[in-house]
Amino acid sequence: MSLPPNVITNDDLKKNGLETTNEWIVQRTGIRERRVTDAETASSDLAIAASLQALEDAGIDAKDLDLVLCATATGDYVWPATACIIQQAIGATKAGAFDLSAACSGFCYGVSTATGFIQSGMMDKILVVGVDTLTKHLDWKDRSTCILFGDGAGAAVLSACAPNEGVLSSVLGADGSGLKSVWLPAGGTRTPINAETFTDSASEHDTHLQMNGREVYEFAVKIVPQTILEALDKACLRPSDIDLLVMHQANIRILHSAAERFGIALDRLVVNVDRYGNTSAASIPIALREAADSGKLHKGDIVVTMGFGAGLTWGANVIRWTRDYGI
Numbered sequence: 392m393s394l395p396p397n398v399i400t401n402d403d404l405k406k407n408g409l410e411t412t413n414e415w416i417v418q419r420t421g422i423r424e425r426r427v428t429d430a431e432t433a434s435s436d437l438a439i440a441a442s443l444q445a446l447e448d449a450g451i452d453a454k455d456l457d458l459v460l461c462a463t464a465t466g467d468y469v470w471p472a473t474a475c476i477i478q479q480a481i482g483a484t485k486a487g488a489f490d491l492s493a494a495c496s497g498f499c500y501g502v503s504t505a506t507g508f509i510q511s512g513m514m515d516k517i518l519v520v521g522v523d524t525l526t527k528h529l530d531w532k533d534r535s536t537c538i539l540f541g542d543g544a545g546a547a548v549l550s551a552c553a554p555n556e557g558v559l560s561s562v563l564g565a566d567g568s569g570l571k572s573v574w575l576p577a578g579g580t581r582t583p584i585n586a587e588t589f590t591d592s593a594s595e596h597d598t599h600l601q602m603n604g605r606e607v608y609e610f611a612v613k614i615v616p617q618t619i620l621e622a623l624d625k626a627c628l629r630p631s632d633i634d635l636l637v638m639h640q641a642n643i644r645i646l647h648s649a650a651e652r653f654g655i656a657l658d659r660l661v662v663n664v665d666r667y668g669n670t671s672a673a674s675i676p677i678a679l680r681e682a683a684d685s686g687k688l689h690k691g692d693i694v695v696t697m698g699f700g701a702g703l704t705w706g707a708n709v710i711r712w713t714r715d716y717g718i
């Protein structure tokens with residue numbers, strides 16, 4: 392995992408003139424602070440740092456990778472893919488590279504895609520990176536969005552394992568009718584950013600992340616349990632089999648409602664939204680790293696990852712963890 396060093400607390404936002412309070416943000420979201428990149432740092436900088444750590448931790452040489460798959464909604468450029476920047480920087484000379492756009496569900500989509508390539512026998516070793524620097528696209532005067540997001544990256548190396556180990560099942564879903572529930576309107580081919588379009592405050596507004604928080608919240612509380620149950624069912628497992636629940640970190644209330652729904656004790660629910668806010672595609676791999684470091688993740692554990700976000704998209708993976716950290 393990799394996070395920028397600059398910490399912005401809720402009180403910092405208030406001090407900067409935002410009409411909010413620490414109490415409101417903590418109560419409604421669980422967020423206390425977030426990390427924010429400086430002007431010189433782009434998504435690939437965080438992604439490369441996380442990728443190098445993942446390779447070292449896995450004991451795998453970058454030259455042995457078949458694919459670099461980067462899940463991001465905030466690539467360094469509109470194109471080419473940020474995965475190519477990572478591929479070159481880490482020296483993955485024999486790997487293909489592409490980006491995957493599934494916003495906060497990106498890491499789950501990436502793990503599912505990588506699993507498919509490996510299970511088909513087409514590839515052996517794949518680096519999956521989740522990175523986002525959404526703070527670059529925030530309107531810091533919009534209290535309904537700017538309090539929520541932070542920057543970060545997480546990476547994992549996936550490789551072939553024995554049957555009934557590793558990724559046991561995957562569920563991916565999407566509902567494009569929710570396109571405008573959380574989106575960034577300008578900068579694509581529908582509304583390119585150029586001197587002609589960038590003329591008034593309305594179009595300036597379109598260059599920032601926009602969200603109907605209530606809509607996304609209602610979508611999340613419905614889709615989270617449904618998707619987890621579907622993924623467990625595909626793996627012939629039940630909620631009581633879950634050793635660790637690693638969900639996308641958008642709001643502590645969404646995390647707690649899922650844990651409560653499945654009777655999961657809070658020490659089996661990984662939380663980092665309090666310290667990093669919503670880091671989009673990075674939140675799940677960061678949570679996995681922290682779970683491993685704190686001794687919460689063991690070889691043989693049933694780990695359920697679940698992500699949801701813009702698109703609208705959602706995804707889950709049920710994993711029998713194969714790695715022993717000796718903690």
Ligand code: UT7
Pocket residue numbers: 410411412415416419420495534535538573602603604605606607608611641642669671699700701
């Ligand atoms: O990764 C996926 C993307 N996003 C999400 O998952 C976000 C999901 N949604 C949420 O987490 C919640 O909907 C929010 C945290 C964004 C908002 O919480 P809420 O309980 O749904 O609040 P609300 O939007 O209904 O706003 C309630 C009130 C409003 O005031 P009035 O109209 O009741 O007078 C807002 O204007 O709170 C006000 N408000 C704030 N007050 C202080 C909104 N933002 C703030 C703020 N500080 N930062």
